[in-house]
Structures are given as C-alpha cells and as structure tokens.
Amino acid sequence: MSVMLYGLSTCPYCRMTRKYLEDNDVxxxxxxxxxxxxxxxxxxxxxVKELSNGTSFPVVVVDDEVIVGFNKKRIKELxxx
Amino acid sequence: MSEAxxxxxxxxxxxxxxxxxxxxxxxxxxxxxxxxxxxxxxDEVLTSELELLESTGDVFCPCRVRTGDxxxxxxxxCPCIPFFRDQFAGLNKCWCGLFILNEVEDGTELLGVIDEPxxxxxxxxxxxxxxPDGQIRHVKVGRHDIAVARVADEFFALSNVCRxxxxxxxxxxxxxxxxMCPWHGWRYDVRDGTTDHPGSDVKTYPVSVVDGEIRVRxxxx
Numbered sequence: 001m002s003v004m005l006y007g008l009s010t011c012p013y014c015r016m017t018r019k020y021l022e023d024n025d026v027x028x029x030x031x032x033x034x035x036x037x038x039x040x041x042x043x044x045x046x047x048v049k050e051l052s053n054g055t056s057f058p059v060v061v062v063d064d065e066v067i068v069g070f071n072k073k074r075i076k077e078l079x080x081x
Numbered sequence: 082m083s084e085a086x087x088x089x090x091x092x093x094x095x096x097x098x099x100x101x102x103x104x105x106x107x108x109x110x111x112x113x114x115x116x117x118x119x120x121x122x123x124d125e126v127l128t129s130e131l132e133l134l135e136s137t138g139d140v141f142c143p144c145r146v147r148t149g150d151x152x153x154x155x156x157x158x159c160p161c162i163p164f165f166r167d168q169f170a171g172l173n174k175c176w177c178g179l180f181i182l183n184e185v186e187d188g189t190e191l192l193g194v195i196d197e198p199x200x201x202x203x204x205x206x207x208x209x210x211x212x213p214d215g216q217i218r219h220v221k222v223g224r225h226d227i228a229v230a231r232v233a234d235e236f237f238a239l240s241n242v243c244r245x246x247x248x249x250x251x252x253x254x255x256x257x258x259x260x261m262c263p264w265h266g267w268r269y270d271v272r273d274g275t276t277d278h279p280g281s282d283v284k285t286y287p288v289s290v291v292d293g294e295i296r297v298r299x300x301x302x
Contacts, residue, residue: 008143055148
C-alpha cells in the first residue's frame with residue numbers, strides 16, 4: 001500500500017494529517033508543494049488539481065483513493081487503523 | 082526601477098494578528114461568519130497568514146496554493162468565503178476553519194471534519210439590513226448567479242440572468258413584485274420567476290431569514 005501526502009508548509013490541517021500518520025506508524029511520502037519552485041511547483045500543482053479537482057490541502061492518496069482535507073474517518077477506513 | 086508587483090501589497094510589515102482580526106471580523110459578519118471559537122487555532126492560522134503576507138505581499142489562505150495566475154489567486158486571499166459560499170455553508174466553516182457560520186456555537190468540533198457537502202444547503206448571502214426595501218442585489222453562490230430582492234419584509238431569489246439577452250437582472254428596477262430588466266425592460270415576477278414573454282421564465286430559489294440573515298437554498302451536486 002502506498003500513501004502520499006501532498007501538503008503546504010503553512011497549513012495547520014497538513015500538520016495535523018502528518019502528525020496523525022506519524023502517530024499511527026504509517027509509512028508515507030510527503031510533498032510540501034509551497035516549498036517547491038519553478039517547474040517542480042507547477043507540476044505538483046497540476047498533479048494535485050488532477051487528483052482533487054482543486055487546489056485545497058491536504059490531499060492524501062492511498063493507492064488510488066484520494067482524500068481531500070484532514071478527514072480522519074476516511075484515512076482510518078482506508079488504512080484500517 | 083524595480084519590477085512591478087503583480088498584486089498590490091496589503092497591510093504593513095508590522096501588521097499583527099489583532100490587526101487582522103479587527104479588519105476581518107466586521108467583513109465576515111456581513112457574509113454570515115465569525116472567527117472560530119477555538120482561539121488557539123485562530124492564532125495558528127493567522128500566524129501562517131502573516132508569514133504569507135511577509136513572503137508574498139498578501140494574506141493568502143494557508144491551506145490553498147497560489148498558482149501564479151493573479152485572477153485565480155485573488156480567490157484564495159483570506160477571507161475567501163465569497164468564492165466558495167455554497168461549499169462553506171455546507172461545511173459550516175471556511176475551508177481552513179478560521180471562520181465558522183455565525184450560528185455555530187463550538188467551532189472546535191468542526192476542525193478537520195471534511196465530508197464534502199452535497200444536496201440542499203442554505204447559504205447566507207446578505208444581512209437583512211444590507212438589502213433595503215424595494216432593492217435587488219446580485220450574489221454569486223458557487224455556479225449560481227442569483228438576484229436577491231426585497232419587497233417590504235419579504236425576500237426572494239431568482240436567476241440574475243435575463244432570458245432575453247442575458248442582462249444582469251440585479252441591475253434592473255423594482256416595481257412592486259416585479260423587476261424590470263435594465264436593458265430592455267422585460268418584467269419578471271420575483272416571487273416565481275414568471276415573465277410576460279412566453280417560455281422565458283427564470284429559475285427561483287427558496288429563501289429563508291434566520292437571525293437577520295437572508296439565506297438562499299442551492300443544491301450542491
């Protein structure tokens with residue numbers, strides 16, 4: 001199972017999501033989109049738009065499932081925590 | 082000469098959290114919102130906004146990303162409520178939770194709760210005091226362009242778009258229960274959207290008034 005967290009360094013819910021995953025010993029990758037520059041940033045934004053149909057964070061991707069916002073209930077379900 | 086800034090710089094380098102609160106509170110109240118009752122969370126979000134003010138020149142939402150397109154980015158300057166009225170009314174808060182609907186007592190309970198709202202939502206659009214008798218005003222609610230009209234103490238909402246030539250009805254003239262289109266004088270009854278031209282009625286929306294706020298019901302799909 002792969003878990004990806006797209007976040008912003010400025011966003012409280014991204015911090016909460018990160019902490020929640022860490023507290024539950026979930027292995028995940030994280031990309032803080034606002035810290036990127038140039039093409040990397042544009043590509044990451046395009047990816048988030050494609051995944052979530054918007055530019056709101058956090059976006060958590062569990063395999064093919066996309067969760068927009070810090071939705072503990074959905075994360076819990078998908079990761080069987 | 083240095084390069085022109087794409088966005089006019091707002092506030093001062095020494096702007097504080099208290100300044101932002103004082104600036105935003107009366108504005109969001111007119112939109113039907115107040116600061117979250119969780120003061121610690123409010124300070125956390127506003128601290129992030131001050132950092133963004135420092136680095137970008139404006140108080141962008143800390144939970145949304147700037148794309149570099151000035152028109153798009155203008156929609157995520159805090160408070161961004163006018164651009165997401167239907168979604169936020171469905172969530173009872175703005176995206177990041179800095180603001181909650183005036184009627185919500187405990188904002189802490191809403192933090193992090195994101196279940197995409199669907200179905201009918203009553204969206205606060207204006208204070209009763211902001212719409213005098215005999216007036217009609219435009220409001221954009223999600224994808225809906227709506228004209229909100231007042232006749233004495235009754236309130237009505239109908240499509241803002243005239244079926245004749247797409248004129249904005251909210252720029253028209255009220256005559257009793259009718260609005261006259263500003264361009265060619267077509268008349269619509271604000272109570273049911275009917276017109277004096279066959280097959281050209283406009284959509285209407287249910288309206289309610291709660292605690293001095295006019296609310297329009299739209300459906301989120």
